[in-house]
Amino acid sequence: MDLVVQWLSYLLAFVAGSAVSWVIVTLSIKRASDNTEREAPADVSGSNEMGAQ
Numbered sequence: 001m002d003l004v005v006q007w008l009s010y011l012l013a014f015v016a017g018s019a020v021s022w023v024i025v026t027l028s029i030k031r032a033s034d035n036t037e038r039e040a041p042a043d044v045s046g047s048n049e050m051g052a053q
Helices: 002-052
Strands: none
8 A cells, every 4th residue: 555655646746747847838938939929020120121231
């Protein structure tokens, strides 16, 4: 019985760690995509000016 309890505690720790990692990565990707959307118009206008030269 001790082995089952120990195995379940390791499984719970793994699932909790995976959930925390997933949340961190999801928030990082969302924040990065939000920053890209804000900067995209400035980058596009800058590239048009470079092409006109």
